[in-house]
Structure formats: structure tokens, C-alpha cells
Amino acid sequence: MIQWWQILLLTLYSAYQICDELTIVSSAGSPVFAGFITGLIMGDLTTGLFIGGSLQLFVLGVGTFGGASRIDATSGAVLATAFSVAQGIKPELAITTIAVPVAALLTYFDILGRMTTTFFAHRIDAAIERFDYKGIERNYLLGAIPWALSRALPVFFALRFGGEFVQGVVNVVKEYQWIADGLTLAGRMLPGLGFAILLRYLPVRRNLHYLAMGFGLTAMLTVLYANVSSLGGAVSGIIATLPKEVAANIAFLNDFKGLPMIGITIVGIFLAVAHFKNSQKVAVAAPSTSSESGEIEDDEF
Structure with missing residues (x-):
């Protein structure tokens, strides 16, 4: 069972991590950091670091160029670690049944965050023409709100209302052991897949x-x-x-x-x-x- 204070802290971290990734870039928005923070809050650092590290390796070769969106492996690490610890799910199974699907689904929330932030960008343009420096600063800070909500709201609702759904999925998977074994194996292969993607885009032949x-x-x-x-x-x-x-x-x-x-x-x-x-x-x-x-x-x- 995930406690209310754990949900609150993980929601606040989810809101902060995307803003950090876009501005400060202190690595607090990386999957391995998300696994560490979530493991610390949930009381199981080993599971958090394992899931966060696995997802970090999975997205090594994935980047956002221009306005492109990518899978949200950071939020996936938060939810996979939280449910893995709270409900006793194997980390490998949590990666394939929770982290990867969540990371792919939250791509749409990333797009929504980008679209809603343009409202404040246009207000900044208007403030620039008026030489309204206070307005520029104010709208710049307000532009962080859509980004924060694009991560905080999905994580909050998933942690608050998704426990029974996740447990139901896990129970179904456990009934068919061959499915559980296959998903566990897939979870172990994801770091290797991340390395393969990275090597695909690096100038490996020359080096x-x-x-x-x-x-x-x-x-x-x-x-x-x-x-x-x-x-x-x-x-x-x-x-x-x-x-x-x-x-x-x-x-x-x-x-x-x-x-x-x-x-x-x-x-x-x-x-x-x-x-x-x-x-x-x-x-x-x-x-x-x-x-x-x-x-x-x-x-x-």
C-alpha cells in the first residue's frame, strides 16, 4: 500500500524533474535519478536503482532533437519502482508491464505540455514588444506550470487510483507463468537494446x-x-x-x-x-x- 505522503512526495518530484531537465539540467530528470529518489521514498533503494538504471540504459540512444517528443522513461521509473516495492512485483516484471507502457503513453502528455506552454510564449512575445520585463519574467515562470502538470497529474492519478488495476494485471500475468517468464526476460534485454540503439547512431566504424x-x-x-x-x-x-x-x-x-x-x-x-x-x-x-x-x-x- 502506497502511503499518502509517498504519493505527495513522488508527485512533487515528478513536477520538478521535467522543469529541471529543461532548465537546470542537474540530471534530476534522468531515469536512474528517478529510480533513486523513488526507491528512497518507498524504502527500497536496490529496487529503485535497478529499475532506474535499466531504463537509463534503455534510453541511452534516444534523444529529443528540435521539438520532438520521446518516451517518458523518468515517470515510468517512478511508477514502476513505486508499484514494484508496494506490491512486491519483480523489478524485471515491473519494467515490462508498467515502466515501458507508461513511458510510451506519457509521450502524449509531453506533447500536451508543449502545446499549452505556447500560450505563455506568445504572451512573452507581446511583453517584449512593450519592453515589459516584469511580464517577461512572470510569463516565463508561469510557462513551467503546464510542463510540471504534464508529469505530476499522470503520476498522481496512477499512484492514487492505479494500484488495484496494476495488481489485477500482475495477478493475470502470474496465472500464466510463461507470460511472466517472457516479460521478465524482455525486461532484462532492454538495457542491451538501449546500447544497440546508441551504437547504431554513434560513429562506431570510425572508432x-x-x-x-x-x-x-x-x-x-x-x-x-x-x-x-x-x-x-x-x-x-x-x-x-x-x-x-x-x-x-x-x-x-x-x-x-x-x-x-x-x-x-x-x-x-x-x-x-x-x-x-x-x-x-x-x-x-x-x-x-x-x-x-x-x-x-x-x-x-
């Missing part, structure tokens, strides 16, 4: 050596630090037999779980800095990278 090197480094560092972790486990067993004063000084040897990602992150930062410096040199030598026809090259895209 295939970087992709291969990244895969190799990930594999080697994972194996290397797995052995280090085993060593840490052995050392921790020895530490347990030592006096507490001595054990406290060398207890740090017991934690190696974060090392694989630390190593990969350091290598990634190095490559990013090297690529940035190289691109700066190229930009100085050739200011324009567009073709004569005006077509945007891969690096610009």
Missing part, C-alpha cells in the same frame, strides 16, 4: 578500436580486481583473528568492490581528455567541419 579497447579493459580490470577482492576476503579472515586495535588500522583491506569501476572511470577520463584536446587542435586547423552542402558530420552530430 571501432576505442570500442574494442574499452571492452578489453573492462574484461581485464574485472578479472584483475576480482582476484584482488578474493585476496581481500582472505586478508579479512586473518584480520578477524587479530586484536581489535590492530584490526581497526588495516580494515580498509576488506573493501575492493568499487575498484573495477574506479579503474574503468580513470581510463575513461583519460581518453575523454585526450579526445577533447585532439578535437581542439583540429578545430584550430579547420574551423568548419560541415560539408559544402551543409550536411552535419558525425562528430558534430
Whole structure:
């Protein structure tokens, strides 16, 4: 059962996250952040991060260019995490039965938010002609209301009145185990699909050596630090037999779980800095990278 205060907090977060995505861009509007916040409010961070991270990987290669709308994976993460925790639904099942359908459905609310905001945009145009700076500021802030409501209202009504419907769907799915198994498998495949979409639009052929090197480094560092972790486990067993004063000084040897990602992150930062410096040199030598026809090259895209 989802408590009233949880519904209130999740509704307020849903209203804020879209405004943050459009203005501040602090990543508070990302699916993984939504999973974290929802998991924190619902009392299950593991489920929240799993669902949010899975949806984040799913939309890696999806973007909004110009006035295009995309699936609302952030609201999908909020609802999937909330119902998964409240009703004991498997995270993989919650992703396919709740998150993905909700994310697709809320595309229409995104369009509605864009359309209603134009009312305030026209008022800003009129205020500019009058040199009414207070009016410009006021209508700019009022324009955030349709955007906030486009996320807050669907999330509120779904959390308040959708519990029985979701539970009914889950009960039907559980009656036919093969459907549940298929949906669970589909939920596990979504992050891979997101990577496939991302690789489809990246200039992979030109930078295939970087992709291969990244895969190799990930594999080697994972194996290397797995052995280090085993060593840490052995050392921790020895530490347990030592006096507490001595054990406290060398207890740090017991934690190696974060090392694989630390190593990969350091290598990634190095490559990013090297690529940035190289691109700066190229930009100085050739200011324009567009073709004569005006077509945007891969690096610009």
C-alpha cells in the first residue's frame, strides 16, 4: 500500500524533474535519478536503482532533437519502482508491464505540455514588444506550470487510483507463468537494446578500436580486481583473528568492490581528455567541419 505522503512526495518530484531537465539540467530528470529518489521514498533503494538504471540504459540512444517528443522513461521509473516495492512485483516484471507502457503513453502528455506552454510564449512575445520585463519574467515562470502538470497529474492519478488495476494485471500475468517468464526476460534485454540503439547512431566504424579497447579493459580490470577482492576476503579472515586495535588500522583491506569501476572511470577520463584536446587542435586547423552542402558530420552530430 502506497502511503499518502509517498504519493505527495513522488508527485512533487515528478513536477520538478521535467522543469529541471529543461532548465537546470542537474540530471534530476534522468531515469536512474528517478529510480533513486523513488526507491528512497518507498524504502527500497536496490529496487529503485535497478529499475532506474535499466531504463537509463534503455534510453541511452534516444534523444529529443528540435521539438520532438520521446518516451517518458523518468515517470515510468517512478511508477514502476513505486508499484514494484508496494506490491512486491519483480523489478524485471515491473519494467515490462508498467515502466515501458507508461513511458510510451506519457509521450502524449509531453506533447500536451508543449502545446499549452505556447500560450505563455506568445504572451512573452507581446511583453517584449512593450519592453515589459516584469511580464517577461512572470510569463516565463508561469510557462513551467503546464510542463510540471504534464508529469505530476499522470503520476498522481496512477499512484492514487492505479494500484488495484496494476495488481489485477500482475495477478493475470502470474496465472500464466510463461507470460511472466517472457516479460521478465524482455525486461532484462532492454538495457542491451538501449546500447544497440546508441551504437547504431554513434560513429562506431570510425572508432571501432576505442570500442574494442574499452571492452578489453573492462574484461581485464574485472578479472584483475576480482582476484584482488578474493585476496581481500582472505586478508579479512586473518584480520578477524587479530586484536581489535590492530584490526581497526588495516580494515580498509576488506573493501575492493568499487575498484573495477574506479579503474574503468580513470581510463575513461583519460581518453575523454585526450579526445577533447585532439578535437581542439583540429578545430584550430579547420574551423568548419560541415560539408559544402551543409550536411552535419558525425562528430558534430
